[in-house]
Amino acid sequence: MHAFIRLVARDVRLTLREGGAVSTALGFYLVVVAILPLGLGPDLNLLSRIAPGVLWVALLLAALLSVERIFHNDLEDGTLEVIALGPLPLELVAAAKALAHWISIGLPLVIAAPILALLLNLPANAFWILLLTMVTGTPAISFLGSVGAALTLGLRRGGLLLALLVLPLYVPVLVFGISAMNAVITGPASFLSSYLILCALTLATVVLAPIAAAAALRLSLA
Amino acid sequence: MRLGVQDLTCVRGGRTVFENLSFEVKKGSGLQLTGANGVGKSSLLRILAGFLPPAAGRITLEGADDETPIGEFCHYVGHLNGVKRAFTVRENLLFWSEYCGGGDIDPALETFNLLDLSDIPAGLLSAGQARRLGLARLQVIERPLWLLDEPSVSLDEASRNILASAIRNHTRNGGLAIAATHLPLGVKFAHTLELGAEAH
């Protein structure tokens, strides 16, 4: 367990020290959220109705943008090979790196979400639910993204392919995240049922995704 | 600790790189791999490290329990140094020591004369210095089997001697070393294995 925490801490420190990854993801998130009203028109009630959807989809795309670098940098400078020979099995290495991505990039995006929600006139009672659903949903995004990153490791234009592979898998997280939010904002359905399914999705992804990611890593290490 | 390899066959990209390869490396001895490029030296080292699954054959490491994969008993030094450019020299080695459960890092910094560079980000190091930092982890983490693929590349004369003495100490204390190299390492290896030697 010690080695696991050590690896997560190292990755988080690395991302923060390089800083670039976090700011690009946040910048992209801001731009996408800011551009949509320009496209859809400044009508505030329209914006407040589509705010959850816009915030979630933009978050997915921002996370997707940064997911590729989970393994890529370590493969490039040879550290991945040394880590693979370390005490941790490859599955835990994949889990550690995905967790580090969630901490270093997923969380900042979630913290930025309420601020961007102001741009979209999100109803006041929805701010806490926005944070809650996003904190619960973003681990699944990082872990599923790590599977895509491992599969497209070492490919020339892997980024685009990564998006095509992983976005369909994000649909359940997106659907239940937003339905939980709408349950609070407009309210026909009960909030708890959607939110609990979202938690189940995240837990299942956190457990199963590293297995697929490790299998894919073995391919690119061979 | 004795490494035994029986009838190893390696297939890469649909092509048989080598077939029915058998050899052994006894405790405290070294093996040098020679042969033309593309004859499978790197592939053999990657199979021993556990990165590349062999098409056929068996690898046994006596004196080690069977569950833990061989990978955890060996160091693999490839063409890449395994060094994080954003971290300083000390931070790089410190991570390896904490992650793989190694010892103190100062003796390693000293042997690979990186002490005065220890607080400089690895990104600013020269190729030779970065290579020495990559090799320093061999001393930080105690592993019986060293797999070295062209270790002396981009090393100057002095650094090559440092590497040679490190290998000599390692084999003297009962370690095993397998090195694939064209340039002389300054180490007299007990055995040599010529790959791709069968008549075409």
Next chain:
Amino acid sequence: MNALLDLGQHAGFIWAAYGATVIVLAGLITWIRADARHQLRLLEELEAQGVQRRSARAGSPKANKQRARRS
């Protein structure tokens, strides 16, 4: 043949659907057959040049046993 004529006012959509199906399936079938013929031709060309497959050659007596030479 009269059944073909009175397909109701939505006849256009029915024919569009069947037309699309015929086009897509015809495209798929021709692509698969063309690919098959192309690979067959490549294979025959290579075999005409006398390039032997390894499994054909593996039967040769000189099994290349790799001996580790100790110097």
Next chain:
Amino acid sequence: MADTPGFFGRLANPTFFLKLSGAVLPWLTGLTVILMLVGLYLVFFFAPPDYQQGETVKIMFIHAPSAWLAMMGYSIVTIASIGSLIWRHPMADVAAKAALPIGACFTLLALITGSLWGKPMWGTYWVWDARLTSVLILFFLYLGLMALWQAIEEPSRAGRAAAILAIVGSVNLPIIKFSVDWWHTLHQPASLTRLDAPAIHPSILIPLLVMMVAFTALFFVLHLTAMRTEVLRRRVQALRLTQVDAARAGEGARA
């Protein structure tokens, strides 16, 4: 791989597969053509118009088989991927790769015929109906798999990477289906009729079944042909490699 003497074991040998498929294909093709003709005859001359939709029900006779083959195609890819990853069955990659373009085409057909069926019924070409949306996402999974196959040059690595993705996709597919149904009921305006097959009266059921079998037979004809081509493609690749090796050995000898 343990040379299990069972059917799948012998199927592992490509030459046996080529011999077997060579024998089966002509009969299967003949059967497909007959079934297609009978099916079309039944659809156009025998099946009555639906009391509610009128003649547009005829689109169902090609929409339902396409949607079914879209799902069946993906299950074949998943089973083949499991065969490739766990049992390392050499023909598994071939089966998975061959099934992909065919499955994708039938998914595309299901989408096209579905939207053409939707226009007369609801006045719009695309209605976010739960099943059509799931088929759309299935289409993305197919595209992802095919793109992954093309992105990796080395066939054995491409096969295994695509196998992993196919299995991840197949685990996610029911969850996606569930989430889309959930999403659909959430935004379901009460008046929208579901895209259900109308009451299954025998006069509609028989043509539908015949068309289903005809389409499935067509799928397997195409799949077997595509697999044979894939085997030939790998032989061509192997021959070219031996050519390169022979040339290199030649250069080595002269140098």
